[in-house]
Amino acid sequence: MSHQSPAAPHLPLADGSFIPQLGYGLYKVPTTDAARLSLDAIAAGYRHLDTAAFYGNEREVGEAVRASSLPRDELFVTSKVWKDDNGFDSALRAFDESMRLLALDRLDLYLIHWPVPSTDRYVDTWRALVRLRDEGRVRSVGVSNFHAHHIERLIDETGEAPVVNQVELHPWLPQTALREFHAARGIRTEAWSPLARGRVLGTPLLDDLAAKHRRTPAQIVLRWHVQLGNVVIPKASSAERIRQNLDVFGFELDADDLAAIATLETGERTGRDPDDD
Ligand SMILES: NC(=O)c1ccc[n+]([C@@H]2O[C@H](COP(=O)([O-])OP(=O)(O)OC[C@H]3O[C@@H](n4cnc5c(N)ncnc54)[C@H](OP(=O)(O)O)[C@@H]3O)[C@@H](O)[C@H]2O)c1
Numbered sequence: 001m002s003h004q005s006p007a008a009p010h011l012p013l014a015d016g017s018f019i020p021q022l023g024y025g026l027y028k029v030p031t032t033d034a035a036r037l038s039l040d041a042i043a044a045g046y047r048h049l050d051t052a053a054f055y056g057n058e059r060e061v062g063e064a065v066r067a068s069s070l071p072r073d074e075l076f077v078t079s080k081v082w083k084d085d086n087g088f089d090s091a092l093r094a095f096d097e098s099m100r101l102l103a104l105d106r107l108d109l110y111l112i113h114w115p116v117p118s119t120d121r122y123v124d125t126w127r128a129l130v131r132l133r134d135e136g137r138v139r140s141v142g143v144s145n146f147h148a149h150h151i152e153r154l155i156d157e158t159g160e161a162p163v164v165n166q167v168e169l170h171p172w173l174p175q176t177a178l179r180e181f182h183a184a185r186g187i188r189t190e191a192w193s194p195l196a197r198g199r200v201l202g203t204p205l206l207d208d209l210a211a212k213h214r215r216t217p218a219q220i221v222l223r224w225h226v227q228l229g230n231v232v233i234p235k236a237s238s239a240e241r242i243r244q245n246l247d248v249f250g251f252e253l254d255a256d257d258l259a260a261i262a263t264l265e266t267g268e269r270t271g272r273d274p275d276d277d
Contacts, residue, residue, distance in 0.1 A: 005045050005192045005247040011231065013163040014134075014186040017140045018157075019109070019227060020076050022246055023048025025192070025239050031057050042075070044246055050166075050233040052080035052113055053098050062102035072146060077104065078125060080113040081129075083277065086121035086264070091128035096138070106139040111166055111197075112173035115143070116277045122146075126162075140164070144192070145274040148181040152176040166190035168271050169223060170224035170232060171200055179228070190231040195221055197270050205260055213251055223248045225262050228246040 008022035024041035026034055026049065034057035038049055042220060051061045058079060065075055067257055072261065076268045079102065085094035095110065110129055115122040122143075129141040131192055142164030143151065155161050169191035182189045195201060206217035213220065218234070225232040233244045253261075 002045070005243060006249040007045050008246065008249065011188060011196040013140055013188055014161070015140055015163050019164070019188065020048035020229055022046070022222070022248070023076065023231070023233040026051045026061060026237060027055050028055050029055070029057055029235065031060055034060035035064045035067070037119070037237070037242065040065060041242050042068045042070065044239070044243045046246060048075060048076040050078045051093060052082065054080070054082045054113060058098055058101040062104055065104060068215040072266050076108045077102070079107060080111040081125060083114050083116050084126045086112070086116055086119060088124040088128045090265060091125045095132055107231065109140045109142060109164060111142045111144045111164065114145045114194040114277055115274055117150070117275060118277060122150065123157050126158060126160070130158065130160050140223050142166070147274055148178060148266065150274070151187070155274065161185055162187060164188045164190050164231070166192050168193050168269055170194055170196040170259050171224065172196055172266045172268045174262070178272055188231055189229070190233065191225050192233060193270050194225050194232045194234050199270065200264070203264060205264065209257055209260070215251065216246060219248050220253070223251065223253055224258065227253055227258065
């Protein structure tokens with residue numbers, strides 16, 4: 001019996017690659033569970049895994065990719081260079097270490113995890129990522145937790161724009177201005193903590209919409225992301241929730257539903273403001 005949900009569409013990136021719109025996020029997935037849950041995600045139909053050096057589970061993610069029966073090209077793997085490794089040489093070394101742990105020939109997407117403006121090294125990190133892309137060691141390069149002004153600086157100083165910016169984004173923090181900035185420059189918006197780490201799910205409005213569509217509150221929020229055009233990477237700790245979170249491509253929110261969810265905006269972040277580092 002197959003448990004596969006309809007597959008997530010693959011969205012184009014400005015460099016000609018494609019990214020599966022919904023992936024499995026591995027922040028705080030312990031090493032003891034990471035390979036098994038990644039394989040559960042792949043069995044459910046996920047084709048996109050989001051890890052990072054900081055998450056400590058790259059080895060297990062690589063194991064799952066190799067253990068799956070899928071050709072490597074059918075899976076999309078993201079990793080990220082951690083704050084302490086910002087800088088040209090240190091980012092190149094961090095990439096080598098991530099690839100050693102992942103034990104993959106090629107990465108699909110490598111991101112600068114945080115800009116850390118106080119150390120002023122993110123432009124050098126960016127030059128390192130562009131070199132790795134030009135050498136063919138990673139297919140696409142992007143950033144995470146960048147405000148528009150950080151991205152403008154990358155473009156001004158290097159002439160190269162990231163193809164993705166992965167940022168905190170959920171109904172409390174819809175990032176409308178940043179999404180418009182991205183759209184004008186061909187940058188794909190990727191939403192981290194798309195469920196606000198699960199905290200937005202207790203909202204009565206989401207219960208009402210869930211009842212209306214015969215879905216769960218998590219599926220309502222993930223469907224909202226899909227209709228905004230976001231790439232989205234929910235984390236979950238059971239095969240059942242992993243399956244449920246991918247099963248959002250068979251229904252649609254209407255204009256009234258979207259307007260109702262827009263009223264949940266408070267501007268509240270669950271993580272840091274990128275300018276505060
Ligand atoms: N670039 C960055 O700086 C950054 C920062 C944070 C996160 N991320 C990425 O984004 C991914 C997702 O973010 P996140 O892990 O912070 O939070 P999230 O995906 O918004 O929420 C995860 C929480 O929601 C719960 N949950 C998931 N599916 C559910 C469902 N169907 N019903 C009820 N509860 C559900 C999970 O519980 P259980 O785990 O108990 O199932 C977990 O507590 C991360 O794993 C990581 O890949 C990136």
